[in-house]
Amino acid sequence: MGSYGIVWNDELDIETETIYEEGKIIRIDEVPAGYLVGEAVCAARARAGMSQMELAKATGIDQSDISKIERGVANPSVSTLNRIAKALGANLSISIA
Numbered sequence: 001m002g003s004y005g006i007v008w009n010d011e012l013d014i015e016t017e018t019i020y021e022e023g024k025i026i027r028i029d030e031v032p033a034g035y036l037v038g039e040a041v042c043a044a045r046a047r048a049g050m051s052q053m054e055l056a057k058a059t060g061i062d063q064s065d066i067s068k069i070e071r072g073v074a075n076p077s078v079s080t081l082n083r084i085a086k087a088l089g090a091n092l093s094i095s096i097a
Helices: 016-022 033-048 052-059 063-071 078-087
Strands: none
Touching (some): 033 063, 033 078, 052 063, 052 078, 063 078
């Protein structure tokens, strides 16, 4: 996402013009944690060369839930994230700074 971006959940129905005119600029440290987790999962999946469907089959997690995690609208458990990491051939690392 870099230093800026647009973050909202799927329950909102907002026109792009409204976002542009009335949106709020946020700093990267204000981005919801779920978005950062989702971004990390998506990047790891891309590095592994897997589709969401392939990851779903490898983990037993529904593809729609993988999508929600990657979009930052789901709050996956550590156990779920560990299943995803193992399927991607990666290690789960959690840091509290």
